[in-house]
Amino acid sequence: MDIVVRAIVAFAFVFLLTRVVGRRELSSLEPFDLIMIVVIGDLVQQGITQSDMSGVGIVLAAGTIALMTVLVAYVSFRFGRLRPILEGEPIVIVQEGEVLSGNLRRERLTVEELTAQARLQQIGSIDEIQWAVLETSGTISFVKKQ
């Protein structure tokens, strides 16, 4: 029973972390971020399985996390009002070539980061952008001016 409870607690905590750290941190996957993901994964694993090295332990821990993932996805799908809490909401950061600096600041994004993301989409200037939206996944989607 313990391993299931610990897996639920670990899932809830990691879920909370991803919601509170902000999308800016989630959107980038620099080498440091990659290392941190591996480190956090290892720390969480130790807390869940502790000294349990059994096959049953693997099934219980992995099964619990898989079910929790499905449960959160289902709740988000089924109850639209909970979706902003579980997944967040998009934020418009550029409209008609004009940076909405308040929204950018709120997500701790700089104009330099915005232009870098735009360049990755073959957009050379903010003036070319009709809409830029910081999505719930942390990526920025661009709609170019016609």
Next chain:
Amino acid sequence: MAEKPDGIVLKRHRDLDGRDNHPWIRRVLLGLIAAMLVLALANVFGQRPSTSRAASPAAVLSVYSPSRVRGGLLYTARFHVTARNELQKATLVLDPGWFEGMQVNSIVPQPVQEGSRNGRVVYELGHIAKGDSSILWIQFQVNPTNVGRRSQNVELDDGAQLISTIHRSITVYP
């Protein structure tokens, strides 16, 4: 104005209508996590050892051990007896809380004799001359499922005669 992308509600997603408090919710949650870390630094969740001491005209007993630990941790308890008068048969009597859900990795040095007294564990240290001292180390590992609070009183006897008692407890966090 150009048409907005599908799924975007300008009042909500551009003007952030009704979302003013969101950054504060995030800050409060981050603050709670930070508070837990500060509490951990303050030893609220263990495992920094502390010393408990009891003195009597016959001897001084001190125990150096953490009073808060977490599942799976290794720790050492040190029992130090200093004889003010000669002790013929110095004996430590430990509450069951020392061993309940704990793995004993080693006891150094091995006691002269081990036994049980009303469910408590008895370690006989033997003769200690006046002014001498005896130290016993026990290395433990906390069973991860051993969550809760337990009494860890320690009694020092000389044979059947009670010399001093230290009242301690241990809290095991999950």
